[in-house]
Amino acid sequence: MSANKLCKCTRKTRNACGNCSRLRMVFLMDFELGNIQNPVYYSFQAEDRKYKDERVLARQMLSRLSKLHRGRYHKIEVFDNQASGKPKLFEFKKNETL
Numbered sequence: 001m002s003a004n005k006l007c008k009c010t011r012k013t014r015n016a017c018g019n020c021s022r023l024r025m026v027f028l029m030d031f032e033l034g035n036i037q038n039p040v041y042y043s044f045q046a047e048d049r050k051y052k053d054e055r056v057l058a059r060q061m062l063s064r065l066s067k068l069h070r071g072r073y074h075k076i077e078v079f080d081n082q083a084s085g086k087p088k089l090f091e092f093k094k095n096e097t098l
């Protein structure tokens with residue numbers, strides 16, 4: 001980790017952090033909801049350490065988050081929050097998440 005990071009996470013931190021979490025997940029909400037912002041989530045750092053495979057980690061996040069949005073999204077995009085440029089890793093269609 002760089003010395004000028006903006007948070008106080010350590011290797012024992014368990015919660016999600018915009019700096020340190022491995023995955024960034026964006027729910028693309030249904031268009032009829034208007035111009036509301038697409039919700040963004042970061043993986044729990046406890047789970048970052050527990051699951052090596054990004055897809056397994058992402059599925060773990062989805063099992064928590066998909067219920068929260070009651071299926072009012074059409075797609076979920078998953079980004080690598082640690083790589084430079086934060087590239088997209090993969091995406092889930094709605095029917096893959098239920």
Ligand SMILES: [Zn+2]
Nearest residue numbers: 007009017020
């Ligand atoms: Zn952090």
